[in-house]
Structures are given as structure tokens and as C-alpha cells.
Amino acid sequence: MSQRQLTFHIFRYNPETPNQKPATQTFVLQEETGMTLFIALNKIREEQDSTLKFDFVCRAGICGSCGMLINGKPTLACRTLTKDLPTDITLMPLPVFKLLGDLSVDTGTWFRDMSLRTEAWVHTEKTFDPDAQEERMSNETALHIYEAERCIECGCCIGGCATANIKPNFIGAAGVNRVARFMLDPRDERDEQEYFDVVGSEDGIFGCIGLMACDDNCPVGIPLQGQLAYVRRKMALAGWKR
């Protein structure tokens, strides 16, 4: 592989020093074989500017910490290989989420709030009996739930969503998918009317204007388009019955 010289244009802003205006800072780095943005950003911080803020945790595409705009596209930095990018690379923080500094945004608080608003836990009247055998479930159902449960809360679907960018309370595809996960789960005893109260609004499923950037941007490939359609259909029917 030919050794390219990469030029990074990185957004810099620290909300703790608001008198310093947001700016783009340029860093130059020699590309290495197998270089990912995880490797590149750490090199820049360790060798060029140790104040640079960004988030990685698992660096393996599992934990969802490192969502950012890479040349305008919301995606995971850890599994972006520099060889798939041009020599000029622009890195910006994900929009919608609160900026903590440079490329670091507060997805944790957003997703916790979404979980609270959608009451994203199994609602059941049953109590757990430690001496009883587990309740049975078909493996097909289990896999179906898992399909929706695979969301890693990286926020790429939210950052790229036109509605979420203009409506601060919109729960976005991640929120709708979360609701779908519990709707599919036979252990959750909520009925459609109860779900309607959670997502049957303009901040929920009816706020979506169907641009489907979420589906394009999901780095783990959750079929968000299908999940949106599923919840919309169910909620439209539930709306009729009201």
C-alpha cells in the first residue's frame, strides 16, 4: 500500500471555555497499513494535541461510543478504515446531541431519556419464581426480539435524521425501534393503547417524515425501515380504535 499523507480537519470547541469560538483545526498524519480512525485519532492526541476530545470504548463496533460525522456521514469511527477515505478527512461531532467538547457528544443522556420516555423495560404483572422452570419461548421469537435489540445506541440514526435535527423531543428511529422490540416481546404485557400513549404522537412515530436516512446510516444494519413501518401500522390501527 502506498503511504499517503492524510489531512484531518477536526471540529474544535470546548463548552467550558465559551469565549473561544468553534473552529476547525488541521492535523497531518502519515497513513499506516490497516489504520482506522481509532488509531489515527489516538495518534493525533498522543503526538500532536493532547487536549483533543473524542470517545471510544470497545473500539470494536459493539459499544456505540464513537459515532461522528466522517466527511458528513454519521458512522462509527472505530471501524472506519482510512484506506476507504480520501486524503482529506473532515470530522465533526454528531448533531442533535449535547456537545461535550470537540468530537465528544452526550449520547448517554439522550438515550437514557429516550428509554425513560418509552418505558423501555418489560412490563409484567408476573413475579419471578426462583424455583420454577423458565417460561418457554420459540427460538424464532427470541431471534426476532434480538434483531431489534441489536441497537448499540450510537446515535448515527438520530444525527442523520432531519426531523430529530429540528424537533428536540422526537424519539427518532432508535426510539421507535426500541418500542418495536418490546411490542414483539410476549413477556411485555402492555396493550396497543398503552403503546399508543408512549409513541402515538408527533414526537413519536407520527413525527417521522420518511426520509429514511436512519436506515441508510445504521452501522449495525438494523432494518429500521421495517421497524418504523411495523410500529406505524400498529399505532395507526390503535389510533382508529380510540
Next chain:
Amino acid sequence: MSQYDRFTSDVLIVGAGLAGERAAIEAATQGLNVIILSLVPPRRSHSSAAQGGMQAALGNSAMGKGDSPDIHFADTVKGSDWGCDQDVARLFAEMAPVAMRQMAYWGVPWSRVVPGKRIYDGVDIHEDPEKEGLIAARNFGGTAKWRTCYTADGTGHTVLYTMDSVVIKLGITVHDRTEVLSLIHDGERCSGVVARCLRTGNLRVYTAKSTVIATGGYGRLYGASTNAIINEGSGMFVALETGVVPLGNMEAVQFHPTGIVPTWILITEGARGDGGYLLDKDHHRFMPDYEPKKKELASRDVVSRRIMQHIRKGYGVESPYGAHVWLDIRHLGEKHINTNLREIANICRNFAGVDPVHDLIPVRPTQHYSMGGIRTNIDGMAYGLTGLFSLGEAACWDMHGFNRLGGNSLAETVVAGMLIGDKIAKYTKEASLNVSSALIEEHVRFQEDRIQSLIECRNGKENVYQLRREMETILSENVGIFRSEEPLQKAVAQLHELHQRSCQVGLRSGGKGADPELASALRITGMIKLAYCIAAGALARKESRGSHFREDYPKRDDENWLKRTLAYWPVGADRPELDYEPVKITELPPGDRGYGEASTGAASANR
């Protein structure tokens, strides 16, 4: 008076992975006020990355028929190479099935038994129609029965998300992006922590009747580790730095046989459990030559050593990142790979540019797990300080001894959380919070002074990143899979010097607010202390047991070494002090592990 925010709760839990959250749930459901601190949002914890599964003797699957806690106990003790506490292993094995069923009740979409016939490694398997829909199990290394419960390829993710959903439902307070700098204690009792907010850089004080450390392992001391980058052992070193809390068996470091080259991301044991093979440069499946019975599924320490032994014989595949072997799952077929092993497939495609449906996967043993940690009793109470508890990978409880079986760590987090959480609740209800403001002030001022010295470069201008790379190299090169006297002595000497230098770190960044360089600088001395405990413990232990393999002492030596290392770091000392305590044998006297250990003596002889 220093400026800081102060928070008080009944129970303070440091770490929001599975162990911390499960303990928090137990304490909260018993009516206690709980605060959880976490470096990152809870769902980003390293628990989420565990793909393989959790061991529990449910016995639903055909290949798990007849399984029981007795067999799970025996596997765990053998796996530990008789280094574990047997009363802990017994308690764990008995409770694991209940913990898994509770997770099912809370919402984990466990994979379920599907009736019918399939072929696995040349054997016909018929799943019993009467078991349809119960929690299924897959094969994992070192177990007599198929016992590992799993959710497709995302066990840790689904269990953590479910656990966290219960935390949210219960309204438990979580302060994420918060890092603990020290424990507040008077030498006898722990009363909370001094922490730093990673959003603003401000110091905070948390006081509580009981303080619980559940911060996971220290994988990042080794450069090549499968662990998340937050696994820097912070909970362990803040306990060590009290001078009175010992760390147990720090030399017991587990290497996973299959870290992908060169990013060291874990390829889960599920790949071999589902029938994957290891191949050498000639595409020869070599594990049956060494371990005819267990083949690729001998315990992790054995497979890791066999791979390195085979590479040393010249059968490794050369690469710019060192020699490796291949993992082959192609024969499992596209459908199986893309559903049951999807995360593995994604990792291969995204991080190594190979498609495991058609290509071989480059792998090499990589640091993976720390059996050692804060030494506790069976109730999870840390030695040395009342009011301090620890559980999960941060703790040495000690059910893993010198080698942990795959699927036992994730299970431990939940089982220990359930059991120790109850003990924490009982303790806390009887305890009172009585901490003097002078003591708090003293601890805060100490941290303020440390931060100010780093910012002003008062003690020197050592570069924290440089020190860190040196520490990683020392451990990887001298305290790895094969160990012996000379390299270990070298490691101890180098770490001694590195520890001195770490007291002379100075910042280049100015250290304002939530400065990331300051965060690294505040950790480096503690991390080097942990590395020192590992190296010193390994040098002292003149035998081979589980993952600790001394080429110069290749046999296990029960006469002299059936004991647990306790490493202390007295306040102001420049090196750790080692002490020992006996290992508790209750049911199963030391014997042969039955997979490979009998012949490991030969491993180094014919290299």
C-alpha cells in the same frame, strides 16, 4: 475549604457493568438509596462486548443432558487448576441457573431449544421435543457438558441492556462520565470516594455506608488486549493505594486463544464452540495432535499455549504483526456464520478485511481476563477495610483461581451481583455513615494537589503516553503466556524504575477542565503499580498453575504453592509486598485437570 459537589447515599457502586448494576438492583429493591458511578454510559460498559455466553447447569440442550451444579462445580474447580475457593465455586454453580432464569424473566431473548436433528463436528445431535422453547446451551471450552446460555452472538449486549432497563425502571441514580480517584478511608473503614467529573473536570465527593467496586479488569495494562480501552484497572488500584486492601493472585492473567490480528479484537470462543478449527501455515488442524480429546475446546490457557508452542516450532503464518495461526469457520456455512456468528463475521469484515464465509481468520493469543483483583471473602467484603465490597472482574472472590472457564465470567457478574448485592444490602441496613469532614477534606486536598502538580509540571516533564507504552511493552514481552526467571526479573526492575518516573509526569495540555491528558496522567501511577504486582507475583510463584506458566517450573507444585498471592502496597512504599493465604479445598482434592495439563511439561521441552 475546597470547592466540590457532595453526594450521599446508602450504597455507592463504582462501575455500571453487569456486576455493578446487578448489585445495585439488589440493594435498591431492598429499599436502599443507591448511586452508581460510571466512566461511560452504562450500556457502553465492557460487559456489552461479551459475545459468547453464560454458564449455568440448566441441562435443557441434548448435549447438556444430565448436567447439574455438581458437574459445573467440578469443571470450575478443575478449570481453576485448584486455585479457586471451593465454597465460592459451589455457591456460584448452585445459583447460576436461577440467575439465568431471572434474566429471562427480565427480558433477555436467550436462544431457545429447537427440536430436531443436526450434525456437529461429525456427531448427530437430537434435541428433545419436550425441551422445546427452554433456554438453549452451546459448547464452550473446558466443560463436561454443553452449558453456556447465549443470545445468538450478542449475549453480553442483551444481558447488559436488559439489566440496565431494570436499573432505569427502578429509578436508580447513575452518574456517568465520572471517574473515581481515591477511596475515602481512615485505615479501617471506607466511607466513599473522591471522584472527578469527566465532563467538567470538577472534583466531587461521594459518601456512603457501603462502597462497592465493580470496575472490571485491567486488560489495558497489556498493549495487545481484547479489552475495551476503559479497562485500566482503576477500581483495583484505588483499593491497592489505601495500603490496607490486598489484591489477590494478580499474576493470574488469562490470554484468549483467538484475538484477531492486528487489532486484537476478540473472536469469541463461540466460533470454536460451534465447530471452528485452528489451522497452521500448512492448513493443518494441529489441536488434535496436542489435545486429542478436547481439541480446540481444551481450556483457554491450554489452547493459548498450544498455539504459541506450535508457532515456536515454526508452523506460524508470518505477518508484519508477528506470527499467527488461522481460525477456520468456513465449513459452518454462510447461513450459520451470518446469523449465529454474525458479530464475528462483522468484526472480520470491518476490522481485518476478511470474509469468514470464504476466508481464514488470522488469530493469536491475546490478553483477555484478569483472574486477580481486590481480594474479598465469600460475601464480597474486601479484606482490610469495612464498608468496602468488590465483585465481578475487579474482584478476586475467588471462583476462577488460576484460569477462568469461558462463559463463567459473564455468569459470575450476574450471580455475584445477586448474592453479594444481598450481602451489601444486609450490611448497609445495619451500618451508619459516620465520616468526619476533616477526613474528607484531607482526601480532596490530596487530589487537588496532585492535579496542580501535574498541571504545573512541579515534579518533572515525563510524558504519560510514553510511560504507558513502556509499561505495555514490559508486560507483553516479559510477563506473557510463557514466563521464566530472567525476563520476570527484568520486568520487575523496569517497572520499579517506571514507577519512580510516573511520579514525575507533567502535562503538555494545560490540564483545563475535562482534559483527557490529565485523566491519563491521574491513572498512570496506579496502573504501573498493578503491573508491578503482576510481575512480582509471577516472579515469586515458582510453579505452573492454570494460566500462570513458568517454563523453568513447568509442573504444578501443590506442596509449596497451593496458596493465593496477596499483594499489598503500603502507603509511601516504592514496591509491593507479597503475602500468601491457603486456598480453601472443601470437596474436590487437587488432581489432574484431564485436558492437557499432564503433558504441558513436555510443551516447553520440545519447542
